[in-house]
């Protein structure tokens with residue numbers, strides 16, 4: 001199990017953690033983001049996408065369309081499942097079709113816990129806690145070996 005805990009003191013710090021992650025992600029990465037409204041899931045996604053070379057004007061929260069796709073060093077599939085009730089809603093929007101494309105892209109899923117039982121295997125969790133107005137605890141964890149290099153780099157900083 002790989003685990004990295006980060007205390008972010010500002011939106012900029014969360015953004016730059018995301019950027020670092022995006023620079024290091026291997027193809028086939030799935031990142032499951034959890035945490036309450038306004039904890040920073042979209043902000044870290046922005047950083048990850050920037051690190052992947054996605055032009056920043058492309059990056060928006062897909063709350064109303066559920067899924068956005070971007071082109072960076074790798075294709076990026078960004079989902080926001082806030083409005084899903086659960087797994088059955090997920091099936092209705094064809095979520096398993098998206099999941100079947102995970103191997104060739106980077107997939108970032110806000111509110112991933114809503115479809116926990118059908119998520120792709122070997123993903124990395126990024127769990128957010130709001131500590132105060134400007135502080136967030138961000139815990140990254142995974143069992144998947146493909147993230148070994150990423151965790152080594154993050155811990156080396």
Ligand SMILES: Nc1ncnc2c1ncn2[C@@H]1O[C@H](COP(=O)(O)OP(=O)(O)OP(=O)(O)O)[C@@H](O)[C@H]1O
Nearest residue numbers: 008009010011014037038039040041042043134136
């Ligand atoms: N340390 C921090 N890291 C991230 N965001 C922070 C931090 N401190 C304050 N914020 C603020 O918290 C908000 C995070 O918004 P963001 O849209 O990223 O949250 P979210 O988790 O995607 O919310 P939602 O569940 O509505 O999609 C922003 O307004 C940001 O400025």
Ligand SMILES: [Mg+2]
Nearest residue numbers: 041042061110
């Ligand atoms: Mg969001």
